[in-house]
Amino acid sequence: MGWLTRFLAAVAFLAAGVIFSPETFGSLSKGENPAKVLIFVKLAHLLSFATAWGAALWATFIGGIIMFKNLPRHQFGNLQSKMFPAYFTLVGSCCAISLSAFGYLHPWKSSSTAEKYQLGFLVSAFAFNLTNLLVFTPMTIDMMKQRHKVERENNIGDEVGWSKNREKAKTIPKLAAMNKKFGMIHGLSSLANIFSFGSLAMHSWYLAGKLDL
16 A cells, blocks of 8 residues: 555645645636636546545435345455445545645645635545554554454354344453454544545535535
């Protein structure tokens, strides 16, 4: 994941540069940007935001729940361990692009209070996804693999849902401790994901107020 970390770090620095030093990238606060450039930047912002919002909505409230209710638990966990890095990479990258585009259109020095709040929401969404990608997801996957090993030794994990795990945990202290630690790490990851989604929701409300249908 080294190349991915470097890529996201580069994107983050680019976004910060666009926001706080827009003149370096050709952004002008007096409406002097060529029309085609403005359209391209607005399109980049809209498509990136829409992709991040849609992916977060599906993964958080639809796809994950359906898979958990229908797949054997170990199969579900292994699938999620492959999907979550890709998910947080996609949403984080889209947030960074959307943030850069919004910062280009609304340079910090000339932005209104409302626009600065929106920059803050986009920064938050990016930061929460980056934290999930680089911190919580690796910890969650590592803990999941350790727990899967213990569960296989006790012939559980092929069922759908948590019932057998909870029953075994009552008599296996090691499994109970793993469940507690996994729950804490997974809870922090879920909380960061919800905060990211909430930040994107606030930006969607702002964009809706700008529509003239």
